[in-house]
Amino acid sequence: MVKNVTFKEARDGTADCLQCSIRESVLFAGVEDSAFEKLHDPIDQYTLPVGATLYHAGDMGEKLYTIRSGIIKLVQYLPDGSQRIVRLIRTTDVTGLEILVGETYQHDAVVLQETEVCALPVRVVNNLSSENPGLHKELLNRWQRALTEADAWLTELSTGSAKQRIARLLLRLVKNREESQCSLFAREDMGAMLGITTETASRTIAEFKRQSLLVETAPNQFLLDIPNLTRLAED
Amino acid sequence: MVKNVTFKEARDGTADCLQCSIRESVLFAGVEDSAFEKLHDPIDQYTLPVGATLYHAGDMGEKLYTIRSGIIKLVQYLPDGSQRIVRLIRTTDVTGLEILVGETYQHDAVVLQETEVCALPVRVVNNLSSENPGLHKELLNRWQRALTEADAWLTELSTGSAKQRIARLLLRLVKNREESQCSLFAREDMGAMLGITTETASRTIAEFKRQSLLVETAPNQFLLDIPNLTRLAED
DNA sequence: CGCGACATTGAGTTTATTCAAATACGGTGG
């Protein structure tokens, strides 16, 4: 069983949004420098270790988060206690948007790979967005992006045989990269993403390794045979 | 195979938003009467028969739709041609939101039960929303609602055994109703919603009937044994 | 070294799929 550590306010400092290296692709991309200077509320930055929980389902929060680096899983639970991972949040993604419409967090957000986040108070986002058509547009974009992602998880990662699902997950992990290299998640997490058991995930990965569809170049660093995985994923 | 008719502009007339009987729960709930009167673009109303396609994935449209009555399925296709239904749209829901952020439609929208829709030109929505914090808020709400729904399809309808998934789907169909009565979809559609085959859907429904978890009171009208279905759904 | 957590493998069972056949159902045209 994967154990979860709680996010204990391990604050790194105050973000300097004006200098942020990923600002171009981030929520605030369209916001003027001058607007930032009017902020009273500082935007805090944190570094979270593997296993930390950024927020809990049902909590009434007042922050959204942008991910500067790392990977976070969004988890929901079934009445019987089993978990299902509904999405992954990665660099430049925003999570916790539901707070903006007054909902509680809809998932547990748990760190899979060490993650740097910026915590944006709802108030700040609301203030900025009411005066910034750019930010506002960007917010809608993020919402739509999350929705597109959710749909893809249904069609790609929850449909077809275990082999197909694993292949599609692997391809997703390297998508938009020059390199076909990636690291994998714990088998239990892969199962929870794909709606299969831990054992089936393990067996399938092991089989892929034997067939050299996956080659381990270093501990948990794999090169993918993209053409053959693609073929597998599609039929 | 279910065949799809195309939506052939079967226009009923121009909607009278001021008098709309479902206005209280609809996208425009918070919009002032006076704002409506400034609209040049009329809002068209249509009635669509079963099998009609409201819009196609990949089309660059300029309308969103609010559903006044009926049921629509949102369908995505896999590379191998198989279909997956990612969401159902029902009374007071809005669909086609992606158009607002400049995307093409992300799904085929196909009518499952005769449906009345209002077609809202993007321009109208954008104009109204830039001046109406209420409408704007409502838009965010709809986006979040779609997202919550997408997550629920993953956790509830794509997880667990076929029996559990069917039970959860049935319960969903009568949720928020005083009556435990509902009508069912074609087995092929149920399969596409749950990620199972048509035959498995059929077998399961047939078995539920034999166990009186479902009682057919009229052609395609069923009463559900909610307590026992709930028990089934949960473990 | 040895412990704990995770990954892999095995064997047996259950569940779902596949392919095929049989049955029901609704509507059309004679």
Next chain:
DNA sequence: CCACCGTATTTGAATAAACTCAATGTCGCG
């Protein structure tokens, strides 16, 4: 009104896939 057709549903039998439960391997770390 009934026969017939096409479509959808149900059922059957064999096969394949995934699950369960248990055992064994592996790796990193105290």
